[in-house]
Amino acid sequence: MTGEPLTFKGLTVPYTTGWSSEAVTLTGNPDLMLRHPPGGGAPYLAYNDEYPGAEVRPHGVLWGRMPDTPGVGEPRFLDMNISRQKAVMERAGCSVCGGNGEVWMTPAIIWEEYLAEDGLGAPYETSDPPVCRSCIPLAARQCPNLRQHGFVFLAVRKWSISGVRGYIADPYTLDFSDEDFDVPLHGAIGYDPDSLRLTLAKGLLVTLRGITAHTDPEKVTGLGRRRGDDQRPARGRRRGARIPSQRRGD
Numbered sequence: 001m002t003g004e005p006l007t008f009k010g011l012t013v014p015y016t017t018g019w020s021s022e023a024v025t026l027t028g029n030p031d032l033m034l035r036h037p038p039g040g041g042a043p044y045l046a047y048n049d050e051y052p053g054a055e056v057r058p059h060g061v062l063w064g065r066m067p068d069t070p071g072v073g074e075p076r077f078l079d080m081n082i083s084r085q086k087a088v089m090e091r092a093g094c095s096v097c098g099g100n101g102e103v104w105m106t107p108a109i110i111w112e113e114y115l116a117e118d119g120l121g122a123p124y125e126t127s128d129p130p131v132c133r134s135c136i137p138l139a140a141r142q143c144p145n146l147r148q149h150g151f152v153f154l155a156v157r158k159w160s161i162s163g164v165r166g167y168i169a170d171p172y173t174l175d176f177s178d179e180d181f182d183v184p185l186h187g188a189i190g191y192d193p194d195s196l197r198l199t200l201a202k203g204l205l206v207t208l209r210g211i212t213a214h215t216d217p218e219k220v221t222g223l224g225r226r227r228g229d230d231q232r233p234a235r236g237r238r239r240g241a242r243i244p245s246q247r248r249g250d
């Protein structure tokens with residue numbers, strides 16, 4: 001993390017933005033396959049070259065494979081690179097410079113949709129990592145959604161990593177959905193193991209709760225409290241279980 005965003009023809013390119021050299025059809029990867037658990041049970045999505053039983057599943061889901069070559073080719077401002085988006089979201093980093101995130105910022109049009117459909121007080125799920133204060137003007141200028149539709153800053157009581165955006169495979173044919181879906185992770189509301197085991201993830205989602213929207217970022221004092229249990233790997237975690245980050249000596 002250098003804190004210095006890349007530039008292209010004088011434009012600042014956010015850390016999470018995808019580049020043309022990284023553009024791949026994730027669902028077209030020839031190594032994708034359906035694997036059947038040895039003892040029976042429903043098939044799950046895997047890569048051919050993964051060793052069965054030792055697959056790496058960050059957040060308990062299979063991730064799309066995409067090159068990580070920022071600065072090569074041309075930026076694609078509407079795309080996010082999978083590994084950079086995921087890494088930044090995991091630590092609530094700034095989506096523009098990759099430093100520490102300080103404020104949640106969202107396109108006004110999406111916020112208005114949420115208010116109309118879900119109503120204030122409902123959880124708000126987003127794939128947009130936060131930004132740091134010094135990157136707010138850059139984010140507003142460079143992100144097409146923010147530039148066209150305006151934006152709001154969100155003061156949040158608490159937040160958690162809650163889902164992934166991805167494609168879902170057919171368990172018999174391995175055909176993928178054309179559209180992408182938001183799929184809840186283990187422990188999140190709406191978790192469905194049948195969907196998650198067939199999901200090819202391309203982005204990490206967070207859920208924000210207890211939100212007040214502001215047009216002035218100075219009214220927002222921080223990111224809110226992170227729900228600690230969501231930072232732990234899904235495997236073996238009981239639903240709703242909370243594990244203290246520091247044990248008290250007694």
Ligand SMILES: [Zn+2]
Nearest residue numbers: 094097132135
């Ligand atoms: Zn920044």
